[in-house]
Amino acid sequence: MRIAILGGTGAMGRLIARELRDDGHEVVITGSNPHTAERVARELDVEAAPTNVDAAKDADVVVVSVPISVTEDVIREVAPHVPEGSLLTDVTSVKVRPVRAMLEHAPEDVYVLGTHPLFGPTVPSLRGQTVILTPTERSGPWTRRVRRYLERKGARVVETTPEEHDRTMAVVQCLTHAVLLAAGAAIGRFLPSLELDIEEVASPVYRLLMDVVGRIAGQDPRLYAEIQAFNPYGDEAREELLRALRRFHEHAHDHNALTEYIAESRERLGRELDLEACQRRTDKLLSYLADELRILQEGIEAILLDVYTNEALEGEVTGDRDTIRLDGRELPRDRYKILPRCPKELAHFDGEVTVLELRTGADPGDVAAVVDALGRNLRALRAERRGERVRVEVEYTGKESLEGLLRKLRALGLEVRVAR
Template sequence: MSANLKPGSQVNTAQNPEKTKVLILGGTGEMGQWFTRFFKERGYEVTVWGKSGKTEVARKLEVPFASDLEEAVPESDIVIVSVPISVTEETIAEIAPKMKAGSLLMDFTSIKVKPVEAMRKFAPSGVEILGTHPMFGPTIPTIRGQTVILVPVKGRSEKWFPVIKELFEEGGAHVEITTAAEHDRLVSVVQGLTHFAYITIGTTIDRLDFDIKKSKKFVSPVYDIMLDFVGRILGQNPYLYALIQMENTGVLEVHEAFIKECEELSRLVRAHDEESFVKKMKAAARKYGDTAHALRKSDKLINSRITEYETILNSVGKVCGFFHIYSGKIHVGTLEKAGLDEIVLTKLVSKGTSLHIKNKFVKLKLENLRMLSESELWKWRKENLEHSTRDISVLIPKGADPVVILNAINTNKQLAACEISDMYKGINLGDHKRTNREYCKENWEDYKGNWGDYKGNWDNYKKFNLIGTKKEREETKRLGVTYRITVFGDCNASSVEADVTSLLCGLGCRIREKNLKQKGKPETERKI
């Protein structure tokens, strides 16, 4: 985009993302890194900056680090502020005036009133602004299914708002549009109350000096899930969560209501006022609305955990694959053991793996893993293992379709592939009625003077005439097909070949003599 683009000029970056320069302030932080990858994967030219000066993060992300903001800001088409809430306004005040006309300024903070007001105040009139709040953390692998809140500003978001909205929606996100004030009011409960309650549970457990590890021996599904969410919040950046509580002015009102309700419920319990407790709980249920829907959703969550664990238990002794959610690595091998918290795999040897890795045991924490689906595992094995190929030549039944037989072979899950490598017709038996004289007459011009060739063909002719019975003659009319099977590298090729051969015989195919003779030869396999 031209540096002298006039306010109101058409923005074409939606069609040409590779020409769009994105600068992420705070790009070396966790969320900044997440969105660096997001924009980079979609063809945008991304540069990052961080106050800590972690250029090694930029190198890891394979993007430039902006060493000079005085130069980087005016050159950028999109500037994203992804810094701590406490310094968001001052960061906006510093960089917004340097932005070029036609560019876009966004903030990714958890509150919106103050950042949007700062962007409106400090960004030049030719610079568009868009408040943005991704409602997920950096541990989420993809934006698909996640919510992103956009806060467009009337008269200041016309060109870029549809571009950014489309970008997120094409990634699979649910985009919610609201005002800054409405955002902060809703988020005071969505984040403010939720985080406050979970953190309070954590601090209460600490105050009680309660043994969480021991309690898991008596765990219920709801308690187990609740503990995971408490741990999830407690394990993240405490400064971020402190600022979410302190910077949104609506949170204090929420705290006050929450504490009053806790005190009231506690009073009812101490007084053994069962009816009042029940009345209060029923009133809350009516306000909540569709509690049956919530029950079904939570049952689904609980059952999915149970189902996943049962699937893993039933896979012990089998080849399985697991995707590590945080490292992005895929581990494939024979599942030796499955416990409540971890699994043990004997890893398969993939292409290019050192020999000392063979039969290596690896322990993996279940909470970090997602089990690969059958199709994902098949794809990994096909792409990463060294396979063996075998050719099986058969005469197929008269009228049979070789492709239908091929499809039947491909149902074998130990095959990486199967294809028809050759097809041929049997000998034309009409020739066997010809006389010696007719044969010589037809071929004499080709073979006179070359008795060796003639004699060889004559021998073939004589052999051909040995096919005497009607059954034998009919056999030679059958279509011959060679099926080339590719056996997964972690399977026994001879055993798989025997299985496929048995299938072919069961379908009425006749194994060619050549194929049978090869059975007695030493096994030679072609690696691919």
């Protein structure tokens, strides 16, 4: 199939071009700067067209992948030139306005479908990612075709109307980003005036919020502004938020009134959201970080996994809140997950304790590692050499755990007995 990607020089356009090219399609891209388009086309080994109309006029599918603020202009420009029976689609984060523009400006015999990939251009593949489709009365066979294509690539597809899409995204995106960016703006004004180092006295909730604020604040301001401005339900979402905050503030002078206001909104939210599950989920995240600190402080043998690639580094680690020291090297703590080489080092089993004796010349620490690796629902607490034997103290749950371990050790050729 011949597929035109208008705005194929942007990060998202390039991702789409690569995927379609890999699937054997004939891809032609355009860009606001024709020289850039030619360079990117060479890099991607696809075609470049000098204008959007040139790219669109003989394509089976035309994908509009330009910034939200120019999407309607580009649609107005190319829609009349899309061939009969072809598909015109866009991939922006809003759907009402682009879909309306496509329906208005494309000839009756051109198919129209709205698409919103719920991921950024840095994903390694489409596997596990979600794509929303907003079919219209003029999507014809293309809804099914696009869905099949995406599902074959491992993506999840959700179908809805352009209106319902934008209403939902007004919460997921407009309201969420407005909260976070306004919080960032306000906090950014306070921080310089504080004398106390806020890191010294920050609560886990403040830290979590600031990490999410910083994550959003670090993105492209234009994209985030356009998501607000071009979603017709954004206004309503921001106004509801303003109203809530204004009420909160008005009540704050009377602690009884504010208590009542908080209790009321909690009750309403609690009908939609399992608040205790929120507590447990955030506790889980904090618990992963607490385990990391424990590993660093107690010198538990660790394996570092790169956050983005899971590439591994092993060795003696120490460190603090910000830094990991691995065999003398300093690494940024936020770049690696810190896991115990053996997760049992962090665990305890609510069971009995016994002692095993193995006749072996191996290092007691290695024997303990083998016990941990082979044993199920048990862990080695301590191991020490006694003459020709290594004694291992074992904590276990259930007799079958212990028996399973003994069988496996003997199958490896080790002489082992239960000492008590």
